Amino acid sequence: xxxxxxxxxxxxxxxxxxxxxxxxxxxxxxxxxxxxxxxxxxxxxxxxxxxxxxxxxxxxxxxxxxxxxxxxxxxxxxxxxxxxxxxxxxxxxxxxxxxxxxxxxxxxxxxxxxxxxxxxx
Amino acid sequence: xxxxxxxxxxxxxxxxxxxxxxxxxxxxxxxxxxxxxxxxxxxxxxxxxxxxxxxxxxxxxxxxxxxxxxxxxxxxxxxxxxxxxxxxxxxxxxxxxxxxxxxxxxxxxxxxxxxxxxxxx
Amino acid sequence: xxxxxxxxxxxxxxxxxxxxxxxxxxxxxxxxxxxxxxxxxxxxxxxxxxxxxxxxxxxxxxxxxxxxxxxxxxxxxxxxxxxxxxxxxxxxxxxxxxxxxxxxxxxxxxxxxxxxxxxxx
Amino acid sequence: xxxxxxxxxxxxxxxxxxxxxxxxxxxxxxxxxxxxxxxxxxxxxxxxxxxxxxxxxxxxxxxxxxxxxxxxxxxxxxxxxxxxxxxxxxxxxxxxxxxxxxxxxxxxxxxxxxxxxxxxx
Numbered sequence: 001x002x003x004x005x006x007x008x009x010x011x012x013x014x015x016x017x018x019x020x021x022x023x024x025x026x027x028x029x030x031x032x033x034x035x036x037x038x039x040x041x042x043x044x045x046x047x048x049x050x051x052x053x054x055x056x057x058x059x060x061x062x063x064x065x066x067x068x069x070x071x072x073x074x075x076x077x078x079x080x081x082x083x084x085x086x087x088x089x090x091x092x093x094x095x096x097x098x099x100x101x102x103x104x105x106x107x108x109x110x111x112x113x114x115x116x117x118x119x120x121x
Numbered sequence: 122x123x124x125x126x127x128x129x130x131x132x133x134x135x136x137x138x139x140x141x142x143x144x145x146x147x148x149x150x151x152x153x154x155x156x157x158x159x160x161x162x163x164x165x166x167x168x169x170x171x172x173x174x175x176x177x178x179x180x181x182x183x184x185x186x187x188x189x190x191x192x193x194x195x196x197x198x199x200x201x202x203x204x205x206x207x208x209x210x211x212x213x214x215x216x217x218x219x220x221x222x223x224x225x226x227x228x229x230x231x232x233x234x235x236x237x238x239x240x241x242x
Numbered sequence: 243x244x245x246x247x248x249x250x251x252x253x254x255x256x257x258x259x260x261x262x263x264x265x266x267x268x269x270x271x272x273x274x275x276x277x278x279x280x281x282x283x284x285x286x287x288x289x290x291x292x293x294x295x296x297x298x299x300x301x302x303x304x305x306x307x308x309x310x311x312x313x314x315x316x317x318x319x320x321x322x323x324x325x326x327x328x329x330x331x332x333x334x335x336x337x338x339x340x341x342x343x344x345x346x347x348x349x350x351x352x353x354x355x356x357x358x359x360x361x362x363x
Numbered sequence: 364x365x366x367x368x369x370x371x372x373x374x375x376x377x378x379x380x381x382x383x384x385x386x387x388x389x390x391x392x393x394x395x396x397x398x399x400x401x402x403x404x405x406x407x408x409x410x411x412x413x414x415x416x417x418x419x420x421x422x423x424x425x426x427x428x429x430x431x432x433x434x435x436x437x438x439x440x441x442x443x444x445x446x447x448x449x450x451x452x453x454x455x456x457x458x459x460x461x462x463x464x465x466x467x468x469x470x471x472x473x474x475x476x477x478x479x480x481x482x483x484x
Binding site: 247248249250253256257260263264265266268269271272273274276277279280283284286287289290293295298299302308311312313315316317318319320322323325326328329330331332333334335336337338339340341344345348350353354355356357 | 393
Binding site: 005006007008011014015018021022023024026027029030031032034035037038041042044045047048051053056057060066069070071073074075076077078080081083084086087088089090091092093094095096097098099102103106108111112113114115 | 127128129139143145148150153156158159162166168169172177178181187191192196197198199205207208209212213216217220224227232234
């Protein structure tokens with residue numbers, strides 16, 4: 001890597017090259033990519049197990065926990081990129097559209113300071 | 122949005138502005154962001170429920186399922202960005218490092234065509 | 243139902259009769275039963291979203307949240323029973339064996355008051 | 364264990380004794396019990412990763428995979444029992460009520476051979 005972080009396109013290309021060099025396309029059904037994303041999300045969740053919100057937040061300021069969080073977040077992103085590549089989804093555009101939809105669903109004045117679901121506002 | 126997809130930094134800024142306009146920072150403990158990422162991953166998984174790999178793959182070629190996949194992938198990305206922002210993780214760099222680590226853990230010749238875990242290679 | 247809660251065997255028989263009356267055996271691959279158990283576990287987790295441990299604990303004392311918890315726990319048990327039936331697992335015996343294994347893995351004197359994994363004790 | 368599998372009540376009592384002998388009640392917030400149930404459900408799901416429904420079904424007939432499935436199912440049951448004990452839920456009764464509700468939601472004639480959600484029937 002150079003000094004700049006890679007783009008999502010570059011990461012996706014590296015992932016596909018990695019997969020194909022190992023002949024792993026055969027295992028990567030879309031369903032299994034989604035199962036795998038869930039497993040990686042679970043590994044992220046495992047880092048919080050038996051810890052209060054406050055204790056975990058404090059631990060996450062340390063280098064050790066931050067490194068573990070970075071690794072698990074990376075794994076989630078990896079599967080997200082593989083799913084997006086398979087299905088032809090542009091992730092940043094999809095996220096921007098979702099944010100716009102949430103801005104409409106949760107008007108700032110009604111949702112201010114409330115954790116209620118939009119259906120309950 | 123203009124014709125170009127937003128960068129991850131732009132998306133993060135929009136998310137923080139969205140959160141703060143609603144005074145939602147108080148709910149966003151790191152643990153709950155991770156719980157929420159898991160819930161969104163689960164909604165992605167729910168799209169595959171009761172469908173064989175093949176049937177789901179075919180369904181994902183249709184516009185309707187692709188739109189639902191895009192929405193759930195967007196939700197996962199949203200929480201991933203919020204977690205990264207909170208913990209100071211650079212996601213693309215973390216992913217690049219993880220890919221490099223996997224290249225070392227799964228040498229192409231040993232892992233070729235095998236779904237075994239690296240500890241079993 | 244009579245005054246006594248049904249046994250796990252009775253529940254399993256009702257579930258199989260329910261499934262077969264709807265010709266749903268075809269959808270119930272073992273993998274999808276496990277996916278479904280994960281989705282139900284996620285619905286249980288969703289009840290805790292954006293709530294501190296303490297607030298959630300207090301809410302769970304109310305009749306409304308207890309009813310929702312009961313429903314989601316029931317859904318998890320339903321899939322657990324279907325998985326056990328399919329694979330020929332006796333759940334209570336498996337749990338008793340697991341408890342015995344944990345008693346050996348986590349000796350009371352070493353594990354007293356510690357949340358560490360057994361590999362770290 | 365004697366020749367009979369233990370009842371859910373006996374299992375619950377053993378779990379509480381196990382927990383209290385280690386002074387672990389302090390870690391067992393209801394939210395963390397639910398997080399832990401999700402993590403165990405994820406370990407069950409991990410057994411299916413990269414395997415087609417058919418291959419996994421075949422593997423589950425072998426003694427090795429059945430033992431692993433039994434262990435992960437046991438872990439899920441353990442947390443389900445701890446959650447039920449904490450919240451005062453009678454699991455078999457809750458499951459029986461859920462089955463009855465599903466019998467009403469999915470009439471056998473309408474739901475026959477269909478994987479559609481009850482809202483779509």
